[in-house]
Amino acid sequence: MSDFEHIQNLIRLKRHEKPDDSFVENFLTEFHQRQREDVLKRSARSLVWERFTTYFSDFFSPKWAYACVGAAAAIALTFFALNPAPKASGDARQAIAKSESMTPTEAPQVAEAPKTPTSTPKDNFGVELPFIGFAPEGVDIEPLLISRHFAGGYGDERMHAISGSTLGTDLIGIPFDEAKESSAAAEQH
Amino acid sequence: MSEIATQTDPVKDSELVERAQNGDTKAFDELVRRYTPRLYALVYNMTSNREDTADLLQDIFAKAYRSLKRFMGKSSFYTWIYAIGVNMTLNFLKKRGRYYKVSLDDVDTGIENDPEFIKVTTSNNGTLRDVNINELQKRLNEAMMKLSEDHRTVVTLYDIQGLQHSEISKILNVSEGTVRSRLFYAHRQLQSYLEDFVK
Numbered sequence A: 001m002s003d004f005e006h007i008q009n010l011i012r013l014k015r016h017e018k019p020d021d022s023f024v025e026n027f028l029t030e031f032h033q034r035q036r037e038d039v040l041k042r043s044a045r046s047l048v049w050e051r052f053t054t055y056f057s058d059f060f061s062p063k064w065a066y067a068c069v070g071a072a073a074a075i076a077l078t079f080f081a082l083n084p085a086p087k088a089s090g091d092a093r094q095a096i097a098k099s100e101s102m103t104p105t106e107a108p109q110v111a112e113a114p115k116t117p118t119s120t121p122k123d124n125f126g127v128e129l130p131f132i133g134f135a136p137e138g139v140d141i142e143p144l145l146i147s148r149h150f151a152g153g154y155g156d157e158r159m160h161a162i163s164g165s166t167l168g169t170d171l172i173g174i175p176f177d178e179a180k181e182s183s184a185a186a187e188q189h
Numbered sequence B: 001m002s003e004i005a006t007q008t009d010p011v012k013d014s015e016l017v018e019r020a021q022n023g024d025t026k027a028f029d030e031l032v033r034r035y036t037p038r039l040y041a042l043v044y045n046m047t048s049n050r051e052d053t054a055d056l057l058q059d060i061f062a063k064a065y066r067s068l069k070r071f072m073g074k075s076s077f078y079t080w081i082y083a084i085g086v087n088m089t090l091n092f093l094k095k096r097g098r099y100y101k102v103s104l105d106d107v108d109t110g111i112e113n114d115p116e117f118i119k120v121t122t123s124n125n126g127t128l129r130d131v132n133i134n135e136l137q138k139r140l141n142e143a144m145m146k147l148s149e150d151h152r153t154v155v156t157l158y159d160i161q162g163l164q165h166s167e168i169s170k171i172l173n174v175s176e177g178t179v180r181s182r183l184f185y186a187h188r189q190l191q192s193y194l195e196d197f198v199k
Helices: A004-018 A023-042 A046-058 A064-080 A091-100 A108-111 A143-148 A156-161 A176-188 B001-006 B013-021 B025-047 B050-071 B078-098 B109-112 B115-121 B134-146 B148-162 B163-174 B176-193
Strands: none
Touching: A004 B109, A004 B115, A004 B134, A004 B148, A004 B176, A023 B025, A023 B050, A046 B050, A143 B109, B013 B025, B013 B050, B013 B078, B025 B050, B025 B078, B025 B148, B078 B148, B078 B163, B109 B115, B115 B134, B134 B148, B134 B176, B148 B163, B148 B176, B163 B176
8 A cells, every 4th residue: 555545544534523413403403593693683785785796706707807808908999999089179270270370460360260161171091180271262272282292391482482591402402593504504515 | 425425315406406496495404414414524624623614514504595596407516515615614714814723523433443543553563552543633633734725625525525536626616637736745745744654
């Protein structure tokens, strides 16, 4: 016999430790008495609460907790995927409109015209674009936009207005006057 | 034990459970009578205290009675009530911590005829060793209480109560491998605590 089997047999001797024979009947009598006392002592609210917790005790196993956390994360991700950008507030829109207005004298006229858009413009990706105001009446905006596009964001008018500074060059850094002379020489050749 | 023992009882557990679920308190009393000795042994061997055992048993049966309506019969009744008993006892032991007082139960006179007891009390040359029942009982209880709660539980269920590995794994909700591993380490520890009895 191995030592482990010997240990098992030794521990098995504890089967002989038993309460006396009257224990079971006394236990049952006490059980009934405790149940009656329990009902009388406890308030209806505590009994309801215990029934509630007992009922739900089996549901709160770790696997259910993981499932709940996973479901909550999925709902949160779906929510943020459908609403990617927060809407700009009214104050922010007004600030953008003011900063983008063409001249300081024109800005109040724009502000006075109570024209509000019926819907917020959106780009191709569904992202809402900020409202920057309406062009004043009589101003043709198309050439202005084209010039902005080809001049990297500045209109030609403004480029010429500051041509006395270092910005009086073409896009590759040659001054406007030199560029004109060199192109004329090339034509003569 | 369990499955075979419950099948030989005149009324099956499942029948008593069904009657108790329909409000027959006598049927539940019969279940209490049937399972009190087994659960008593389980709780007593885990707590080593008679008073605690009696109180815990009351709580275990009270909880079983309240939860009986939700017992669906997917497992056997003894697995279900054992699981309640083990969980409540482990919770109790966690609350009690290390402060406990060992109180010994009466020892059945049948122990004197047990071959293992004869072997322990008889030396190699056939003379009686100076080991009395109470001393052996005390040493066994002390050795059990030195084990961790998880190890003590599997030793109680397997060695003392005679349950199978598969049954223990269902009650404790762990794999059979875990049960075997815990038993192995528990036996090794017990061997060192009780080495003067083993040799």
